[in-house]
Amino acid sequence: MTHFPYFVAVWLFAIGVVGIVRSRDYVQLIACLTVIQSATYVLLLAIGYKVHAGAPIFSDHPVGSPAVDPVVQALVLTDIVVGAAVTALLLSLVIQLRKRRGTIAPDTLQPMSD
Numbered sequence: 001m002t003h004f005p006y007f008v009a010v011w012l013f014a015i016g017v018v019g020i021v022r023s024r025d026y027v028q029l030i031a032c033l034t035v036i037q038s039a040t041y042v043l044l045l046a047i048g049y050k051v052h053a054g055a056p057i058f059s060d061h062p063v064g065s066p067a068v069d070p071v072v073q074a075l076v077l078t079d080i081v082v083g084a085a086v087t088a089l090l091l092s093l094v095i096q097l098r099k100r101r102g103t104i105a106p107d108t109l110q111p112m113s114d
Contacts, residue, residue, distance in 0.1 A: 009046065015035055019032030019035065020032045024105060026105075033090075034083065034087055037079070044072050048068060053066040053067050056070045057070075
């Protein structure tokens, strides 16, 4: 088995972490979190992959032939849906922050006054 998907997952994770460290506003931070989450997709799919295996839903394969793990694919699909919901929620919070405080840069935010 090739190690390329694992290298891609580590590379995506590293790019996301560097982006989080260097982000100047919350929109960039959310985008970098999305990149990190895509690293989890690649990692999960690489774990569930089998060489020369077919899809588990086709019945034309003989009994006992190798099949790709469908649980990992279901986890990736669930991760994509949850990630989209979390990203939408975080972006809506950034919009509210911009409306109420006038900025989305963490460095320029002031503590709320009473």
